[in-house]
Structures are given as structure tokens and as C-alpha cells.
Amino acid sequence: MPLDITAIDPTVVIISFLAVFMVALSKSGLVGSLSFVGVPLLSIVMPVTEAVGVMLPVLICMDIIGLMAYRREIHWPNLKILLPGAITGIAIGWIFFAFISEGMVRLMVGVVTLLFCLDEWLPLRKSLTGLPPSKPWGVFWGSIAGFTSFVSHTGGPPFQIFMLPQRLKPTLYAGTTVIFFAVVNATKLIPYAFLGQLSSSNLTKSAMLVPVAVMGMLLGVFLVKRISTELFYRMAYILAFILALKLLYDGILSFL
Template identity: 45%
Template sequence: MFTEFAFYAAAIPAVAVAGLSKGGFGGAMGMLAVPILALVISPVQAAGIMLPILLVMDGISLVFYRRIFDRPTLAVMLPASILGITVGWLTAAYVKEDFVRLLVGVISIVFAVNYWFGDRLRAKPAAPNGAKGSFWGLLAGFTSFVSHAGAPPFQMYALPLRLDKQVFVGTSVIFFAVTNAVKLVPYFFLGQFDAANLETAAVLFPFAALTTIAGIWLVRVIDQTVFYGLSYLFVLIIGLKLTWDGALSVLAH
């Protein structure tokens, strides 16, 4: 188990960002948790520590959102996500994480910019679409497995539907609770869990619980228009971050 001050100086903010996101506030911003932790430990170990914490956050969020979700969206996206995780597992030895980050980053930027300069002015929400939902669900499962970057693909399908903010968050909570639970199997066989990682994760569980509840509270009090505006803004920020990291790594090689 980690005991160094530097580790917890990074771990506590990382868990706080993930917790607020899991509670529904900040959406894709939770993806910053692993990069923050990776400032002091390896990215692989950071992912191994964060997954049990994410599962605890999922459990807390499910208590609040288990009855508030959009069933058609989950019916389309969840099976595709599980297929995406399977593809990620089978291709784990061949897929370069840097290319995945770059791809998701560029798509996220285009998606957010399109909202601010066009989609935001559209009067009607997007209609549900099985083909689009399956595609983005597949990509969400794949990128979630490879680099914990499943939120932008999920939001690329779900945000334009313009669901009620709590229904949107509840749908996201259930989608990623199932996705993260399914990831346990391949992560176990790939050696992502060991005693030190699990003990460290357990120390951080209280911070996970408090920040997740704080995120749930913020979603309830924030105006829906502001909520969606912030969600797209966070997608843009994450897209820029992923594109920067991916491009640097690709160019370095």
C-alpha cells in the first residue's frame, strides 16, 4: 500500500474529480483521474487502483439513480459496450493506447465544437437511432477497456437526445456500472489487481463516497440548460487533453 505524501496529494484530487463525475456532475471530467494519478505512479497501476474505486462510486450512484434512466438508450448501447470490451480484450496486445486517445480526443473536439456552433441552436432533440447507439456503445466499451476513455463516445450518442438531466445521469450511471463490472473479468486475467493496489483503493473509498454524493447533489440543484452547457464544455476539455497526450506520444515514437 502506498504511504508517500506525494501519492495522496495526487490521489485525493483524482478521486474527487472521479467522484463528482460519477455523481453526474462534470461528465467526462472523471477521465482525468487516471492521468492525475499517473503523475506519481505508472498509468497501468493507476488504472488498477482506480477500477475498484470506480465500482464503489458506481454502487453509490446506483442507489440514487437505479430507477431513473432511459431504457431504450441502455437497450441499444449496453450490448454493444460489452462487445467493445471483448474486442479490446482480444486485441489488447496489438492496440496502441496512444492512438485510441488521439482518435477519441479529435472526435470529442469535433462533437463539442459542432454543439456550440450549430447543434445548440437546433429546436428538437435528436431522435433515438439504433445504428448510431450501437456504434457509439461499441466504441465506448472498447475505449473504456483500453484507456478508461468511455465517457466521450457515450456522450456523443446520449447528449444530443437531450434527456432530462437526471434521466441522462441515471442512464450514464447504469451504463458505466455494467461496463466497469464486465471489465473486472479481463482486468483480473491481465493482472491488474494485486494486494497493494486493492489496499490503497480501500483507503481512498471514503473520499470516493463523499465526492460521489456531492456530485449527485450538484446535479439536483443545477439548472438543466447550465448542466448541458457544462457537459459539452467538459467534453471539449477532455477532447483537448486526450488529443494533446495522444499526439505527443505518437510523435515521440
């Protein structure tokens, strides 16, 4: 069945492109961990549960590009600690996702997004700097990363809480991040398929967004060492903060 271009809402297209483009820039290393902005932005024009389904194939395409760029820069000891916890968190997310409502998902996404914004402005994780990584600590934050990634593709903040204090060299940190989320995202394909998140409608939307993702990744890799991203970084966090408040409002409103 041919695509009816006249039925496409320009607002949906613009916001969807913006969401994917920002996530791609983030995963390229240009604007840190702003990949958490994707689902909150998409939730403006579609249900949260649909947004996470649309984003997953797009994220996997970004992972492939990242793996090509950083395939030799991986810190395996950290992955051996984090990944078992992440798989557990995904399993817990699968169990809860089958029973939670749209309002609960919005609340969870809103809370995670709000906390990450506050962490950027009041960086509590800096107090952990210098502490050696421990297996229980890594398994715990790996499981939180797996759960939040499953629910809303926002696994970056808990992952960072464990990884950043180690002060790995940037390329090693980037490579470890890429392989961690590549495994997490690939694992999510199975439960997402069972939950109907990979419907033909969602996959069609994902396919339309893949070129934007590739363009954003390539542009980000090109620009990462050429421009200052401070202003963009600050504005993106302000946008995310506003979106988090909206999600919290919508989530609370659904229970009233």
C-alpha cells in the same frame, strides 16, 4: 505487512486524490462528463496500464452510490441498444490490450481526451440534435464506448454522442448513464483480472482512494443544485487538454 508511510510520495498522493475527486464530482452530475480526466491525471504518477487497474474498483464504488440515487430513473430502450455494443467493444479492447504497448495506450488515451476537449469547445455533436435514435447508431457508439472505457475509462464521450440528442429529462439521463457504466465496469472486472490489472498492489491503492471517491460523490450530490460550476468546468477542460498533449507527446516519444 504494515504500510510504510515514509515511503509514500506526497506528489503521488495529491495527484491520485485529485484525479479520483474530480471523477467523483463528475459521476455525481456536478461537472458533466469529466470522468475522462481520471486516467490522464493518474498517468502522471504511474503507468497508464496501472492507472486503469487502480481506477476500476474505485469507479465501481461510485457506481453503487449512483445506483442508489437513480435506481428508479432508467431508460431501458436505450440500454437494450447500447449494452450489446458495449460488451462487444470490451471484448475487442481485451484482445487489443493484450498486445499493445504502453506508448500505444498513452496515444489512445491522449487522442480520446483531446477529441473530447475539442468536442466541448467545437461541439460537433450538436448537429445531431433532433435526430431519432437508431439501433445501428446506438450499437456502433455503444461499442466505441465499451472499447474506450476498457482501455482508459473514457467511455463517456461516445455514450453522449448517442444519448444527448434525445434530450431526456436530466434524472432519466443520469440514471441511464449510471446503469450503463455500472454494467460496463462490472463486465471489465473479468478481463482486468486475467490481465493482472487487479493485483494486490493495485487493489491496495484503490482501497486508499475509495474514501476520496465517496466524499467526492456525496459532496457533488450536495452541491449540484447549489453552485455554478462554469469556471470549474472550463478549468478542468483546460487541464485535460494539457494532459492530453502530454500523453500524446509521451506516446509519440516512445516510438522514436
